[in-house]
Amino acid sequence: MSLEWSGYRSARRRSRQAWVLVTAGALAVVVGIGWFFTVGQFLIFSPSMSGPSEVAVLDSGWMGPVRQPHQVPRERASVVLELLAVKERASSDGYDRDHFGQAWADVDRNGCDTRNDILRRDLAAPVFAPQSRCTVVSGAFREPYTGANVEFTRGAESSKVVQIDHVVALGDAWQKGAQEMTLQQRQSLANDPLNLIAADGTANQDKGAGDASQWLPPNRTLRCHYVARQISVKTAYGLWVTQAERNAMRDVLGRCPEQQTIRPEK
Numbered sequence: 001m002s003l004e005w006s007g008y009r010s011a012r013r014r015s016r017q018a019w020v021l022v023t024a025g026a027l028a029v030v031v032g033i034g035w036f037f038t039v040g041q042f043l044i045f046s047p048s049m050s051g052p053s054e055v056a057v058l059d060s061g062w063m064g065p066v067r068q069p070h071q072v073p074r075e076r077a078s079v080v081l082e083l084l085a086v087k088e089r090a091s092s093d094g095y096d097r098d099h100f101g102q103a104w105a106d107v108d109r110n111g112c113d114t115r116n117d118i119l120r121r122d123l124a125a126p127v128f129a130p131q132s133r134c135t136v137v138s139g140a141f142r143e144p145y146t147g148a149n150v151e152f153t154r155g156a157e158s159s160k161v162v163q164i165d166h167v168v169a170l171g172d173a174w175q176k177g178a179q180e181m182t183l184q185q186r187q188s189l190a191n192d193p194l195n196l197i198a199a200d201g202t203a204n205q206d207k208g209a210g211d212a213s214q215w216l217p218p219n220r221t222l223r224c225h226y227v228a229r230q231i232s233v234k235t236a237y238g239l240w241v242t243q244a245e246r247n248a249m250r251d252v253l254g255r256c257p258e259q260q261t262i263r264p265e266k
Contacts, residue, residue, distance in 0.1 A: 001097075001133075009156060014085055016169070020036050020189075028241075032116055034161075038216030040102065043115060051143065051144055051145075051146060051147025051148070051222060052083060052142055052144045052147070052221070052222060053221045053224075053225060053229055054222070054225040055122065055144050055197050055225065055229075056121060056122075056192055057193050057194050057263070057265075058121075058170070058186060058264050058265065059121050059194040060071065062110055063110060063121065063193060064108035065264040065265075066107050066108060066188045066193065066194075066264075067188060067189060067190040068188065068192065068194075068237065069181075069185055069236065069237055069238055070234050070235060070236050070237070070238055071236075072232045072236050072262075073261060074263065075260070076230050076257070076258060076259065076260060076261075077173055077224075077227065077228035077232070077253055077259045077260060077261050078083045078125050078250070078254075078257060078259070080231055080232070080235055080261050081241075081250065082238060083232065083235070084234055084235065084239075084241050084246070085240040085241075086242065086243055086246055087176070087240045088242060089176065089178075089242060090174075090175045090176065090179060091175070092171065092174065094179075095171055096172045098158070098175070099178075099183070100170050100178075100186040100187055100189065100190035101131060101183060101186060101190060102199075104164075104191065105187060105190075105191055106154070107188060107192075108209075111134065112134035113134070114193075114196070115154060115164050116135055116136050116142050116194045118120040118136045118164050118196055118197070118198050119136040119139065119162070119164075120134075120136055121193070122197065122198035123136065123141045123152060123162075123198065124141050124142055125139060125140075126138070126139035127139060129154075135154075136152075138151070138152055138154065139151075139229055140152065141150050141198070143198075143199060143200045143203075144197060144199065144216075144217065145197075145203040145204075145217040146200050146203055146218050147201055147218075147219040147221070148200065150162060150200060158182065160200055161201050162199070162200070162201060162202045163198075163199055163200075163201045163205075164196055164198055164199070165196070165198075165199040165204045165207065166190065166196065167194075167195050167196070167226065167230055167233055168207070168211075168233045168234060168237075168256055169207070169208065169209040169211075170189075170229050171208075171209030172210070173186075173237070173239055176234075176239045176240045176241065177237070177238055177239040177240055178237070181237065181238070182213065188237075189233070189237050190217055192233070193262075193264070194201050194229065194234070194236065194264055195229075195233045203217070203218065211230075211241070211242070211248075212227055212230060212245050212248040212252070213242065213244040213245045213247065213248040216248075216252070224252060224253065224255065224256035224259045224260070227248075227249045227259075227264065228253070228260065228261055228262050229253045229262045230249070231249065231259045231261065232262045232263065235253055235261070
């Protein structure tokens with residue numbers, strides 16, 4: 001009798017253990033499905049999570065640096081961020097693109113306008129117009145803000161697919177110190193390769209004149225570089241940040257404390 005009872009208890013214990021394992025497995029499946037349909041699918045499949053992590057500044061073979069009012073120190077971006085003045089936005093009254101000089105001026109005097117310089121720098125295997133060493137008519141690249149593969153074809157409408165973004169938007173710069181700069185300095189800011197990235201047209205429009213507290217690239221792998229680049233531009237041109245902007249930048253750099261400033265020779 002005792003042997004039968006012992007066997008019965010062992011069988012019940014094994015049965016309970018099996019049910020625990022089945023229940024835990026089912027719960028894991030339910031949690032996994034919930035995670036997938038809320039966050040996981042985007043982490044796994046979204047191209048915005050796997051794009052470039054940085055963008056070049058110069059190609060020394062044909063691009064020249066722009067004269068900047070201040071030198072960007074070779075230092076961690078988080079350290080340089082703390083050196084930027086913190087103020088409220090100035091009024092946007094009087095802002096006009098013309099205050100930043102001719103659009104896409106050839107400020108480095110290499111014979112090509114700035115827009116084509118940046119397309120040539122950022123597109124893979126750019127194709128040039130016949131008998132031209134400057135005018136880029138097509139190309140493709142892994143777009144940095146979204147991580148998507150994007151093709152560029154020059155045309156009245158098709159050119160809008162790839163736009164040249166000012167990393168520190170000119171409207172933002174106007175409200176954070178650019179009103180006090182000379183016209184030449186503002187023109188340098190508007191055409192400085194450090195402040196320019198070829199980007200998806202829709203993403204660029206979504207950004208508008210937003211700072212880091214208002215817009216960050218959907219491609220999270222680029223955010224450390226993007227914020228470090230904004231800090232570098234604001235340092236080079238003596239622009240300030242708002243407290244909300246500084247907090248947003250601190251939050252991004254908290255995930256990459258060794259991120260360095262971005263300098264023209266990089």
